[in-house]
Amino acid sequence: MSEEILLHARGLTKTFGDFTAVDGIDFAVRKGECFGFLGPNGAGKSSTMRMVGCVSPVTRGELRLFGLDPATDGPAIRARLGSCPQRDTLDEELTVEENLWIYGRYFGLSRKEARARAAELLEFAQLTERARDKVEPLSGGMKRRLTIARSLINSPEILLLDEPTTGLDPQARHVLWDRLFRLKRSGVTLVLTTHYMDEAEQLFDRLVVMDHGSIVAQGSPRELIGAHATREVLELRFDAEDHSELAPLVEGVGKRVEVLPDRLLVYADDGDEASAQVHARGVEPLSSLVRRSTLEDVFLTLTGRTLVD
Numbered sequence: 281m282s283e284e285i286l287l288h289a290r291g292l293t294k295t296f297g298d299f300t301a302v303d304g305i306d307f308a309v310r311k312g313e314c315f316g317f318l319g320p321n322g323a324g325k326s327s328t329m330r331m332v333g334c335v336s337p338v339t340r341g342e343l344r345l346f347g348l349d350p351a352t353d354g355p356a357i358r359a360r361l362g363s364c365p366q367r368d369t370l371d372e373e374l375t376v377e378e379n380l381w382i383y384g385r386y387f388g389l390s391r392k393e394a395r396a397r398a399a400e401l402l403e404f405a406q407l408t409e410r411a412r413d414k415v416e417p418l419s420g421g422m423k424r425r426l427t428i429a430r431s432l433i434n435s436p437e438i439l440l441l442d443e444p445t446t447g448l449d450p451q452a453r454h455v456l457w458d459r460l461f462r463l464k465r466s467g468v469t470l471v472l473t474t475h476y477m478d479e480a481e482q483l484f485d486r487l488v489v490m491d492h493g494s495i496v497a498q499g500s501p502r503e504l505i506g507a508h509a510t511r512e513v514l515e516l517r518f519d520a521e522d523h524s525e526l527a528p529l530v531e532g533v534g535k536r537v538e539v540l541p542d543r544l545l546v547y548a549d550d551g552d553e554a555s556a557q558v559h560a561r562g563v564e565p566l567s568s569l570v571r572r573s574t575l576e577d578v579f580l581t582l583t584g585r586t587l588v589d
Contacts, residue, residue, distance in 0.1 A: 284311040286438060286469055287332065291341035294327045301327040303493035304341060309438075314460070314470040314483050318575075319490035320583050325473040326366075328490075329442050332471065334358050345438070359387065362436030362468075366443045368423045370430070372416040376407055379415060380430055387434040394433070401429040405459065421452025425459065432463075439463065441472045445479060457482055477576035491583045501575050508581050509573035510535055512551035516544040516558065516565040526563075533557045547573070 287309040294302040302324040309315040317325040330336035331343060334350040334357050343350055345357045370379055377398050384394030402408045405425040410418065415426065424444060431439060441460075445453045453476075460483060464470055474480055480487060481501045488498040497504055514534065518526050524539045531537060534548030548554035551570030558565070 285309070286311050287345050287471070289332075289341065289343045292328070292331065292338065292343055293340040294324070294331060294336065295339045300493050302331070305488070305490070305493075305495045307488055307495065307498065309469060309471060311437075311469055312464070312467055313485040314464050314472065316471075316480055316484040316487035317473045317490060318477075318480055318487055318579060319473075322492075323490040323583075324493040325490055326442060329440055329471070329473060333361060333363050333440050359434065360437045362431035362434065362439040364428050364431045364439065364441040364444050366446065368427045370415045370423060370426060372414065375412050375414055376418070376426055377402065377411040379426065380433060383430045384433045389433070397433055397435075401432055404432075404462070405429040406455070419452070421448050421455060424448060424452070424456060428456070428459065432468075436468065438469045438471060441470065443473055443475060445474070445476065453479070477574060477579060481575050489579060489582050496582050497578070504578045505573050505575060508578045510547040511549045511573060512547075512554075513571055513573050513577060514546040514548060514551045514554045514558070515569040515571065516546065517542065517567045518544075518565050529561065529563045530558055533561075547577075 285308050288307070290306050291304045292302055292306070293300065293304050305328070317328060319325050327336065331338050331350070332345070334354040337351065346360060348357050350357055371382070374382070380398035380401060381394045384397055389397060402411050405428065407422060407426060407429065410422065415423065418426070428441070428444065445456050448456065457479070460470060472483065484501060486498070486500050487504070488495045489504070490496065497508060499507065516530065520526055523541065523544055527537055527539050527544060530544060530546055534546040534554045536547040538545040538547070546554050555568050555570060558568070
């Protein structure tokens with residue numbers, strides 16, 4: 281990963297009438313890194329990605345890709361980008377390889393170039409054996425790999441992926457992670473949004489957490505966990521209708537106690553020591569579990585547990 285900045289935004293804002301979807305955010309993406317956006321529904325992630333992809337105009341602020349302004353250099357920027365949308369937009373009546381050939385022609389590749397590039401990408405996506413099959417009967421994982429392969433037809437310098445693994449089973453997600461890791465190793469800069477915390481921890485070098493159109497935290501997964509969570513979490517379950525009534529019994533154990541409907545979370549640097557303190561007070565939970573803190577703990581601490589529709 282180099283220190284060269286391929287993408288930066290300052291005061292980036294997107295409004296729709298009186299509604300502010302993105303509220304003056306600042307971020308930068310370095311060449312060769314995997315950069316991520318995390319946030320609940322309505323946080324402004326997709327609106328930001330659409331501006332970065334040069335398909336939605338900036339309302340206010342500064343946005344530059346490769347040193348170019350999307351307002352005046354949109355076509356030149358898009359020629360150097362790849363984009364994988366949330367939903368597959370493949371032509372299901374065509375074969376797998378035909379989808380790639382046609383997309384290559386959109387970028388001005390000759391027939392010979394498009395076919396050669398398609399063959400390379402089918403091998404990369406592990407779809408060579410399905411090259412002449414129609415798209416419609418493919419599994420969800422295969423369709424996602426094909427969509428990513430299609431987004432690489434123009435050999436982009438930056439690949440934008442909006443929730444690329446949504447709806448996939450665990451096996452398909454891990455195959456896709458492997459493909460993305462290989463892309464990053466080859467020098468492609470990745471910019472992703474995702475709802476999966478394990479995915480963010482696996483893939484992201486750096487990320488921003490968005491909520492209500494603003495950035496509430498940014499850094500590497502390790503930095504964010506260190507700044508907004510403890511090293512470990514002690515989960516305590518009791519035979520109780522309302523766990524909030526039991527919270528005072530463990531108050532002062534660890535750095536913070538969070539009440540959930542079915543358990544108490546005690547945030548502590550040493551979960552085993554926290555568990556020992558709980559039992560020393562004569563408190564006997566039905567079960568206790570010590571685990572390391574994760575990016576999900578950070579995410580829920582920063583954005584809350586309230587469902588956003």
